[in-house]
Amino acid sequence: MTEKNPEAGHVRLAKRVAEQLDCSRSTAEQFIEGGFVSVDGAVVEAPGARVAPHQSVAVDPEASLLDMTPVTLLLHKPPGFEAGLGAPGQAGAAHGSRSQGARPALALLHRDTHLAEDAAGIRVLQRHFRQLECFTPLPTEGSGLVVYTQDRRIARKLAEDIESLEQECIVEVAGEIAANGLQRLCHGLSFNGRPLPPIKVSWQNETRLRFALKGIRPGQIPAMCEAVGLRVVGMKRIRIGRVPLAKVPEGQWRYLQPWERF
Structure with missing residues (x-):
C-alpha cells in the first residue's frame, strides 16, 4: 500500500x-x-x-496596493565590503579600486540588520530587498553611507546629479602636514593633471579631516593628502547632498524618510 x-x-x-x-x-x-x-x-x-x-x-x-511604494535604503557600509563599484573612474567612488573577492555590501541588507530605532516607521518587507540599484559606490576599504533604491525617481536623481551633489567625508590621516597644507587642501592642488576647484576641508581633531566636495574621483582624497605630507588611514562618508548617514551603526541600515531629499 x-x-x-x-x-x-x-x-x-x-x-x-x-x-x-x-x-x-x-x-x-x-x-x-x-x-x-x-x-x-x-x-x-x-x-x-x-x-x-x-x-x-x-x-x-486595510490592505491597499497604494501603500506599496518603492523604498530607498541607507546602509552604513563597513570596510571590507564592496558597494556598487563599476568600471574604473565611475563617479561617486572616493578612493581605491575594486577588490577581488570582496563581499558585496548588498548582502548586509536584510531584516536583522535594520536599525531598530528607524524613525521612518516603515514595516520591513522581503520585497524591499529586491530590485535595488546603487548609484553611490564606495571602495572596499572605505566605510559610510551607501544608497540602495527601488525608486526610479531617486535612481535618476543620483545617476544624473551625483557630480553636483556635495559629499561629506571624515578622513583619518597619519603623518605631519606640510606648511600651509590645510590651505592647499582647500584650494591649490591638482589631480590627474587638472587643478581642483575650491574644497571645504577642516580639522575635526588631531588626526581627522573633514572634506566636503563635489565631483569626487577615485583616488582623489588620498592623492590630495599625500601632496601635503599626510597618509590616509581610513575614510567614512557621512553625507550625500542633504541626506546624512545619521546615527546608523556600522553594518546596519535605515529607510530614507519621505521628507528627505538628496
Whole structure:
C-alpha cells in the first residue's frame, strides 16, 4: 500500500488569495508581497507558499496596493565590503579600486540588520530587498553611507546629479602636514593633471579631516593628502547632498524618510 501524498490538496497561496478576493493572480501576489496576507495568523510574504485546505488564509481589511511604494535604503557600509563599484573612474567612488573577492555590501541588507530605532516607521518587507540599484559606490576599504533604491525617481536623481551633489567625508590621516597644507587642501592642488576647484576641508581633531566636495574621483582624497605630507588611514562618508548617514551603526541600515531629499 502506498502512502498518501501529505501535500495532496495544497495550493499556492497566490491562487487561494485570488479566489478569496476574486482578483487576478498578479494582484494577489502583490497583496502577499505587501505583507497583507496571513496563514493561520502568521504573515506570509511568499506567493508560492503552499497552503492546505484546512488552513485559514486572511487578508488584512486595510490592505491597499497604494501603500506599496518603492523604498530607498541607507546602509552604513563597513570596510571590507564592496558597494556598487563599476568600471574604473565611475563617479561617486572616493578612493581605491575594486577588490577581488570582496563581499558585496548588498548582502548586509536584510531584516536583522535594520536599525531598530528607524524613525521612518516603515514595516520591513522581503520585497524591499529586491530590485535595488546603487548609484553611490564606495571602495572596499572605505566605510559610510551607501544608497540602495527601488525608486526610479531617486535612481535618476543620483545617476544624473551625483557630480553636483556635495559629499561629506571624515578622513583619518597619519603623518605631519606640510606648511600651509590645510590651505592647499582647500584650494591649490591638482589631480590627474587638472587643478581642483575650491574644497571645504577642516580639522575635526588631531588626526581627522573633514572634506566636503563635489565631483569626487577615485583616488582623489588620498592623492590630495599625500601632496601635503599626510597618509590616509581610513575614510567614512557621512553625507550625500542633504541626506546624512545619521546615527546608523556600522553594518546596519535605515529607510530614507519621505521628507528627505538628496
